[in-house]
Amino acid sequence: MLNPLRIQNSLTGKKELFEPINAPFVGMYVCGPTVYSDVHLGNVRTFVSFDVIYRYLMHLGYKVRYVRNITDVGHLIDDADEGEDKIGKKAKLENLEPMEIVQKYTEDFHRVMDQFNALPPSIEPTATGHILEQIEMVETLLENGLAYESNGSIYFNVKEYQKNHHYGKLSGRKIEELISNTRELDGQDEKSDNVDFALWKKASDGHIMRWPSPWGMGFPGWHLECTVMGTKYLGKTFDIHGGGMDLKFPHHECELAQSVGAHEQDPVKYWIHTNMLTVNGQKMSKSLGNSFLPRQLFTGDHDLLDRAYSPMTVKFFMLQSHYASTLDFSNDALQAAQKGYKKLMNGLRIIKNIEYTTEKGVEINEKIAGQINQLCDNCYRAMNDDFNTALTIGHLFNLLKKINSIPTQNLKLAEIGEETFNRMKATFCSFITDVLGLKEENNLNSEGLLEVLISFYKKAKEAKDYEKVDEIRNQLKEQGVVLKDMKTGIDWAYEE
Incomplete structure (x- = not known):
């Protein structure tokens, strides 16, 4: 008897029996690329790994809804607290609209995934396509007393959340250590506590990508989009959420806290993380x-x-x-x-x-x-x-x-x-x-092979082996190639 499928769950640190919430349906969400630069190999490894997981689950007979987002809202870096809008910066440098940058690198990402023979996801939502839903989740967290406004920005209140829940249970981080190790960043003076993270950020004058909200012009925090889109397309709790190990903290930890804070239930049954490259x-x-x-x-x-x-x-x-x-x-x-x-x-x-x-x-x-x-x-x-x-x-x-x-x-x-x-x-x-999604790669040089056949044709002509000459001619003609006897030698052309 074959052993049943078991998955190493990052949340528990154990291999657990795979039991989908709504078998045979499986919901799987993977954090997709931020589209302002070329896709790097770390991304490729993650997406290739989840492509295999997607393929194998379908091979076993599961109906899989695979959601992989595109981050295109122009987030800041470092938990949306400092740095710069990479998409906006790229747009200014190249004198393009931000969405032209997004389109360019999204197409590049798809091209690379095609080269690796990865299947497209069932749904590939964009962060910019879900701004209203992100605003709605911020409003829910405010109503639940787990968020607060400061100077037009909204932050998640980690200490308030910690009273009834466990912030750090996915990554194994302790909140006391997080507070003591938090760096002083731009915008930290807006927060009640340094460990709090942005749900919605007020847009500065130079921030190109911005949207109206009840708190003024701004943009969503980094972690919000995945929580919103995972919920929208897979439900308040779904089976698998994955990404690179570098996303475990803070991104996935914050995602988990947001979901629990908004819906009072864990959002994911099995967390899966891929490792780094050296x-x-x-x-x-x-x-x-x-x-x-x-x-x-x-x-x-x-x-x-x-x-x-x-x-x-x-x-x-x-x-x-x-x-x-x-x-x-x-x-x-x-x-x-x-x-x-x-x-x-x-x-x-x-x-x-x-x-x-x-x-x-x-x-x-x-x-x-x-x-x-x-x-x-x-x-x-x-x-x-x-x-x-x-x-x-x-x-x-x-x-x-x-x-x-x-x-x-x-x-x-x-x-x-x-x-x-x-x-x-x-x-x-x-x-x-x-x-595994491997395929045969035809690396044969067709023109080189054609030259070999032409050399055989030439030798057959010189030997006056006309039966062989006709045989080579006919076989090439079946492949759409016509040989031409020229004064300068033997040439070929596509059959018209």
Whole structure:
């Protein structure tokens, strides 16, 4: 019997049996990108990880509503208390409307996700599309006595919340330590306490993105949008909320507090967080010069890269590590991933082209058939263990050994029987393409292959092997290519 699906819940720190609130429906919310710059690899890893979770839940038969937001309201940084509006700054520098910046980087984000073969979410709401709902939640928190106005801004009252609830239960932070460690930031003098966080900020004269509210012109705080959109599309309590580990505090902690403060119930059953990236053992960061953009990996245009790596190679590399583990980039690791990915793709090509055939006098070998069924079970066991893609890939390679034995006749199909063969084929193909989201990348140089065929054509002409000449001509014509015998040599053209 297969083990049931268990998820490592960041809220409890334990692996818990996955029991959806409204099975077979599953609600999943993932914090999406802030669209003012190129998507970075930390984002990619998070979204690739949740794409696999989304895919696997659907593979198990769940109906998943996957919500991933776009942050486009021009928040300030550092909990909306200091810094600058990044979208507004970009718009001024490039002499564009803020929404042109938003559109540009949203399209770039989608393009990168397509390159990694990630499925689009069920719903992709924007923060700017939900300003009214955010204002309504601020009003609810004010009515519940958990927020206060100060100079046109609204802040969440953490100490008041702490009287009946536990602020810090997701991140493990203690409120006393938070108060003592809080830095003096611009706007802190507006707060009753330094630990309080912004729900709505009064817009300064230079802040481009602003909206009218009962408290004047302003914009929502960083944490509010996800709480509002998660509630709107998934309900006051839903199954899975995720993001990078860096969002656990303060973003997700504040989200949790806002939801409880507004609705008197925990908003999420299972919190999931992906881990950070390192490069050759060092934390990936722009300041260290060791951060990569996806396109730099694809082109090899970076001082730390020996070569270019395809999107599926990078994705396969990411999936070789559990989402909650630190992932270390290096050329050696990427090159090994490239070899591993190609081995799986070769196996996929082989098994897709094999159909079961019987063979007289060959009986089913129960031992071998049992081994194959066990390997298929192991793929599910690994994914059911908190979506462990690393273990799953290991089991797929063990299945690959069996698949590679078929063309060499070291394993005869009749030895394993039709039912086991069909299960092996279905498991191998579906886990690679449907669950892990890997696909074959055709990196063949079509013009280079055409030149090889033309060279064969030329040799056949020189040898006056006209039967071979006609054969090559006809085969190329079937592919939409016409050969032309010119005085200067042999040329080709697309058939008109």
